[in-house]
Amino acid sequence: MVTVFTGVLIFGNTVPFYSLYSAKQLPGATMIAVLIIVLCLNFINAIIWSNNHIASWWNGHILCDIEVSIKQVLSTMVASSTACMTGNLAKAVDVENNPMMFESSAMRRRRIVFELIFIFGIPFIQLCTHYVVQSGRYAIVAVYGCTDVIDRSWPTLVIFIWPLVFSIINCYYAVLVIIRLQRHRGNLSTTLSSSGSSFTARRFMKLFVLCLLFFTLQLPATAMFFFFNLNNSLPMHSYSWSQVHDPKLWPYIMYFTSEQVPTQQYYGWPVVIMGLTSFAFYGCNVEATERYxxxxxxxxxxxxxxxxxxxxxxxxxxxxxxxxxxxxxxxxDVIGKTVKYFDNKRKHSHASTEEHENV
Known part of the structure; x- marks a missing residue:
C-alpha cells in the first residue's frame, strides 16, 4: 500500500513542479524536483527489498553506490531550497528596505546566481566530501533500502548537520514573513506591488503556507534524525583516513531486517508527507486536473x-x-481565507480571478 501511495505521489507532483517551473520559481521548482527524486528512490527500494528474507535480496551493486552518495545531498537540498523560497517571500514583503525595486536583467541574473549558490553550494560540498567519512560501501535495510555506513568522528557532524542548519534558517525567514505580514495586514497586494514583487496575493500566500508546512515538518524531523544519529555515534573517536578506508572492511555489505532496525523504515515518511502536501496545494485545482x-x-x-x-x-x-x-x-479554501485576512481590501472580482491560479 505504501509503495502504491508513493508511486501516485510521484505522478501527482509532476504538475506542481511544472507550475513552479513555468512561474520561474527556481527554489520552489528545485524543492519539488528533489521531492520527486527522493520519492522515486523510496519507491524503487520498497519494491526491491520489500521483505525480510535476506537470503533472497539483491546485493544492490551500483544502485546503492549511487544512492548513499546522494541521499544526504538530497536531504540538504530540500531544506536549502525551502529556506531560499521562504527568504524570497520575506524579501517580497520588505517594503521598507526594497521600495519599488523592480528587477532589471542584471538584478535578475545576480538573484539567480545567489539562489544557485544558496541551494546547491553546500550539497555540492557534501557530495565531494561524503567519501571522507564513508567507512563502508553501504548497508541495506528492509523497505528503506540503501543506507550509509558512516564513521563515528567529528567530520561526520560537519558534513551531516546542514539539513538542520537550513531548517533553522527557514525558521528565521518564516518568522520574518509573519512579522511583516502582520505589519502590513490588510494591504498585502499593495505591499507586494510596492516591493516590485511579481507575486499576486494568492500566489504569495500559497507558497508561504506550503513553505511553512514544510518547515514545521523539516525542523523536528531533521533535528530528531541528527540527534538520534549523534547519540548512536557516541563516543566519538579521532579521525583516521587509513582506519575509515580499510580495504579489508570496505567491500563488506551489511543487511538488516526491519526487526533489527525498526526505526530506519520510517525515515522515508517525512518526504512522503511533504509530497502529499505539495500535491494538495498545486495538484488539486482545475488547471492541474487538465494537465494530468x-x-x-x-x-x-x-x-x-x-x-x-x-x-x-x-x-x-x-x-x-x-x-x-x-x-x-x-x-x-484555506488559502483564500488566509489571503482575505491579510488583504481584506481586495475586491471580490480579484479574488475570483486568482481562484484558479496555477502558482
Missing part, C-alpha cells in the same frame, strides 16, 4: 479509459451540481 488528463492521454491511458479523452469543457457540460460543489469547496 493531457499527460495521461500522452501516455496512452485513453485507450483503456476513454473518459480521459474528453476535454474539460465537455466534462463540465456533462457534470451536474457544480454550483453546490463550488459552494462547499469555497468553505475549504
Amino acid at each position: 488528463r493531457l499527460l495521461l492521454v500522452k501516455c496512452g491511458v485513453g485507450r483503456i479509459w476513454p473518459a480521459v479523452l474528453a476535454p474539460r469543457e465537455r466534462r463540465r457540460r456533462r457534470g451536474s451540481g457544480n454550483e453546490s460543489r463550488a459552494s462547499w469547496t469555497s468553505h475549504l
Whole structure:
C-alpha cells in the first residue's frame, strides 16, 4: 500500500513542479524536483527489498553506490531550497528596505546566481566530501533500502548537520514573513506591488503556507534524525583516513531486517508527507486536473479509459451540481481565507480571478 501511495505521489507532483517551473520559481521548482527524486528512490527500494528474507535480496551493486552518495545531498537540498523560497517571500514583503525595486536583467541574473549558490553550494560540498567519512560501501535495510555506513568522528557532524542548519534558517525567514505580514495586514497586494514583487496575493500566500508546512515538518524531523544519529555515534573517536578506508572492511555489505532496525523504515515518511502536501496545494485545482488528463492521454491511458479523452469543457457540460460543489469547496479554501485576512481590501472580482491560479 505504501509503495502504491508513493508511486501516485510521484505522478501527482509532476504538475506542481511544472507550475513552479513555468512561474520561474527556481527554489520552489528545485524543492519539488528533489521531492520527486527522493520519492522515486523510496519507491524503487520498497519494491526491491520489500521483505525480510535476506537470503533472497539483491546485493544492490551500483544502485546503492549511487544512492548513499546522494541521499544526504538530497536531504540538504530540500531544506536549502525551502529556506531560499521562504527568504524570497520575506524579501517580497520588505517594503521598507526594497521600495519599488523592480528587477532589471542584471538584478535578475545576480538573484539567480545567489539562489544557485544558496541551494546547491553546500550539497555540492557534501557530495565531494561524503567519501571522507564513508567507512563502508553501504548497508541495506528492509523497505528503506540503501543506507550509509558512516564513521563515528567529528567530520561526520560537519558534513551531516546542514539539513538542520537550513531548517533553522527557514525558521528565521518564516518568522520574518509573519512579522511583516502582520505589519502590513490588510494591504498585502499593495505591499507586494510596492516591493516590485511579481507575486499576486494568492500566489504569495500559497507558497508561504506550503513553505511553512514544510518547515514545521523539516525542523523536528531533521533535528530528531541528527540527534538520534549523534547519540548512536557516541563516543566519538579521532579521525583516521587509513582506519575509515580499510580495504579489508570496505567491500563488506551489511543487511538488516526491519526487526533489527525498526526505526530506519520510517525515515522515508517525512518526504512522503511533504509530497502529499505539495500535491494538495498545486495538484488539486482545475488547471492541474487538465494537465494530468493531457499527460495521461500522452501516455496512452485513453485507450483503456476513454473518459480521459474528453476535454474539460465537455466534462463540465456533462457534470451536474457544480454550483453546490463550488459552494462547499469555497468553505475549504484555506488559502483564500488566509489571503482575505491579510488583504481584506481586495475586491471580490480579484479574488475570483486568482481562484484558479496555477502558482
